[in-house]
């Protein structure tokens with residue numbers, strides 16, 4: 001376990017406590033109604049809020065560029081059929097959900113990397 005992971009975990013435990021006031025307020029506010037139904041409502045409200053916070057907590061950080069390697073691609077630049085690859089994700093470049101990913105042969109990939117770097121993509 002890394003220090004970063006432990007920090008995230010401790011932070012998450014504190015964030016978990018933030019759902020306590022929501023639960024308490026809703027339980028008190030709707031105290032005339034069935035406890036289980038009211039708890040479901042309170043958790044629903046909590047879920048609406050904490051989904052966004054948890055998404056930030058569990059965001060994966062890319063510190064190294066992520067590549068995809070594939071056999072028998074048709075190079076998007078020269079049309080050669082060979083083993084090729086594509087850059088998927090860096091700190092400021094994201095083609096993770098690309099519907100038409102472009103793979104390139106090693107030679108054209110070098111050119112493409114140069115172009116991307118010139119455009120400001122951090123490798």
Ligand SMILES: [Zn+2]
Nearest residue numbers: 075078105108
């Ligand atoms: Zn090529």
